[in-house]
Every structure is written in structure tokens, then in C-alpha cells.
Amino acid sequence: MKFLSDKALERLRGSSVPDLAGTRYELRELIARGGMGIVYAAEDEKLSRRVALKVLDSASAAPELAQRLIREARILAQLEHPGIVPVHDVGTLADGRVFYTMKFVEGLRLDQYIKQLDSLPQRLRLFLRVCDAVAFAHARGVLHRDLKPANIMVGSFGEVLVMDWGLAKVLQETSAASETVLVSPQKENPDKDETQSTVVTGHGTVMGTPGYMSPEQARGETERIDARSDVFSLGALLKFVSINSSSEKSASASRPLQAICAKAMADRPEDRYANVSELAADVSRFLDGLPVSAYSESAFERAGRFYKRHQVAILLITAYLVMRFLVLYFFHR
């Protein structure tokens, strides 16, 4: 008799296909299964378009999960940005399951798409678009808290979309300082169902993904989680997109890029970039061949970078000077 893993048990308990009777949607196929719910492809019969429908695993899911799904939909509705998947509709199925629909994104997850990109500059430009979306969310007072390659989609036309805002947290900016403090709509509520990304700590249960989760998030220090926690995750994401590039500017050879990753992923939030824009600015400077704030370069490195940046001009001027010298030399002989 086949041994069933714990995950298999959970799947079998919640494997009932959602009944969309009474809604404007017709179920097509399962796209992905996440910690909180399942995403199906569905057909919007009224508008004759394909949508992605996210629904809770089962009708018996904890009420907190239903609340969180609704909250995720509401957060998404407030974040109108080309880099954030737009939500269309929210509702409850006949069996009591909460669902929402969003744009159906045809494309690949970042971890799949990145294999097609060998060029480091291309990868970094893609990363900057993720930063744009996250910075926009931060400006609207929302933390993502689960940034990782699997939660970034690259559409068939190259559009970059930050997905899965199920762990998002609403922030409120303090008056003068740019620091942010948490304003929880409800008490931090641990969810046992978040199996894929839950870490239990001595301080409570926190959610995120090991490797991409900031140390304070991993320790469950919710009061210390702010925009710099997402900066940490973006640092890990930057590291991910930078490695295995066949470009001449590969991450392993680039100390400034390594320094950017290290600064973004510093253990202490105060040692990281204060916000996503600062991180993105450093990556942009690196792309443009300018010095980055995270790295103090030597005179030799500065000269090398100056040469690389102005290579054509330097070669032209050098060629001109050599020619001029030769002409003068031979003319005066």
C-alpha cells in the first residue's frame, strides 16, 4: 500500500474542485497550488476572457484564511501598477469558499524565465522592474513579505508581474522619518496551512520563505518588519538573478554587485538600503558603469571602471594622439 506523505494527505482532504455554479466563471484547469489556496484558470463568460481564479483549499479553512484572501484581493485592488497583477472580482462560492479573480498571466515564473536570459544587464533590468513594483507598493504602504522567484511572473510580452500578495502587510508611514511601522488590521494570526513557507519561532509564527526571508521575519519579530525586510528579499532575488549569467559582467566577477547584494541582505535592517529605491538606484548605477554606494573601490578599480565606461572615447582619443604624434614625428624628421 502506498505511503501517503503529510502533503498528500492535505491535498486529498482539500481536493474537491470548486463549484463555480452561480458565478460568471467556468472552471478550466488548475494552474498552481499555494500555501493559502489554489489558483485555477477560469473563463469569464460575460466578458469572454480567461482569468485566474484563486480560491481557498476547502470550505472548512480557518476563517482567518478567508479573511486573508479577501484582504489580499483588496490590497491588490489598491495597487494599480503595470508590475502588479490586477484583481477583477471577489466573491464567495456556493460551498462558502472565498475566491477572487485576477488577470490571467501567460508566461513563466522568474526561476523558469531566467534560464533564457544569459545577459547580466538584461537580468538586472528585469530585476529593476520588480523593484519598481515593490517600491510602488511600499509607497502605498504595503509590504509584500514573500518576494521570491516563484512569485514573479514574466509574461509572454516581457511584462514583469509581482504575484501572490497573500502575506502582504499594510504599513503606515510615520510622520517625519521614512521608517514605517506595522498596522495590523487584526492580530497576527498564525496559519498552520502555510506549510510551504511557515517557520515557527520562539516569538510566534511567521510567514515567508527560508532563503528569501529577512532574519527579523524568520525570528518572528513582527514589530521590526518594515520595508527593509522586502529589501532583504530583493537582495536575495538580486543574488538569484545575478548568478549563472554567462555575461562578461558575471556576478562572481563583479565585486560591486556582490556588495549590493551583501548590503541589501545585511543581518541588521539598519545596515541595509533604507528603501527599495536606494537599492534600485545602486543597481542602475552599476548597470551604467558608475560607482555604487555599497562598494568603496580602489583607484585602480576606479580607473578600470572609467576605462570601461568611456572605452570608445578613450580609444578614439588615444588613436588620435598616437596619429598626431606620428605625423609630427615624421613631419619634423
Place this chain on the structure above:
Amino acid sequence: MTTQGESFPLTRYSVLAAAGSSDNAERSRALDILFAAYWKPIYKYLRLKYSQAPQDAQDLTQGFFAELLERKLLSRFDPAKSRLRTYLRLCADSFALNEIKAASRKKRGGEFAHVPLDFSAAEDELRAQTIDPAAIPSPESLEDFFEKEWIRSLFSSAVEELRKLCEARGKQKAFALFESYDLDGEENISYAELATRHSMSATDVNNQMAWARREFRRIATERLRALSGSEEEFARESKSLFGEAPK
């Protein structure tokens, strides 16, 4: 052994009722089903809770089921007071405590001796689960553990019956899809990828999966009904297990 898949009684009777039947064949079949569903959870539970060596836990498990029959413990079960599962766990606790205290266990067989108890498989499963007994010290954790093992046992037998049903109806592909997606749980695989892998359309994958899941749910529900102490218990269990009342 009379496997559950071959002989599962599709009657409205619960196993509990059939176990008290005067018809020997029916009683024997009911006990087979009951033991097959419970021996593994009981074994793992006793093994962990009382830190018993495999051989000692095996003796305790066999002894417990023998005692269940000898002392007609099933007839004392009152559905109004507890769930059958809880009752059996408490009986096992009581038995194990007495046995350990008396330290005079002896191997016992009994009416269920023809149900093979594959203890090595149970040990393999325990190892696969990498359970550290020290990590589950509280009685509540062990109760949860027992509950989960019982669900695992119930679902495993239902999956086995589904596999046989698929073979009988020539729907091996449906089972293969169900197995790779729901049982083996390949992360983030889509129906489209499954369709490519199995050379079928995504719609076919959808339909086959829906059928397999529906059948699994039906089989598991039937087993749950038979293994419940009462209709009320069945309704509660069904809601707890699948998040919906039985249809």
C-alpha cells in the same frame, strides 16, 4: 489477509454494528476492516508514546487487538460519549499501561490473526516521517499524531481501492494523473505540463483528475461511514475531514 479493497462492505451498516453480528462471516469481515484501518495508527502511536522498541510495540499492538476481542470492548463503546477513534486510542492506552506495568506481555493472536500486520512497513513509514519522539512530548501532540496516522491509514486504503477500480475500468491513466499530482505532489506542475507528459489535452487531464478525485472522495467517505461509531459521528468526521457534510 482479506484486503479492504476486495471485501469492503458497501452496506449501510457500520463496521461496529457488523462486528457485533451473530453471523460469523460478517463479524469476521467487519473486524478485518476495523483492524486493517487501525493497526498501523495504533502501532505507531504506542511505539512513540511509550518509547517501545519495535518488537515490544508489535507485541503490544497484537495484544491490544486480542484483548479488544476477548473482553468485547467494542460492545462497550458508547457513540454518545466519544468518537470510535478516541475510544480505541484510550483503550490502547489503558492496555499498554497495564501491560508495561505488569511487564508480562506474551505474544497473543486471536480472531484477527489472519490479518497480516506488516510491522516492517510501519517502521519504514515511521523512519520516512523522521519523527523524533522527543519532539512530540505532550499528550495533545500524540493525539494529533494518532489522528493523522488514522487519516493516513484511511486514505491509503481508499487510494488502494481507487487503484484497483481504475485497473478494473481501464482508467489507469486517470490513476497515474491522480498519483503524480495529488499523491506525489510535484510542486507547481500545471495541468498543461501533465497533459504534455501524458500526451493528452488539458481538458482531458481536467476531466480525468476530476473523476479520480470524485471516486477517491466517494470511496474514502464510504470507508469513513463504515468506520464511524454512529451517523452523527460520521457527519462530524466527514465535515472535519473534507470540510463538508456528507452527501
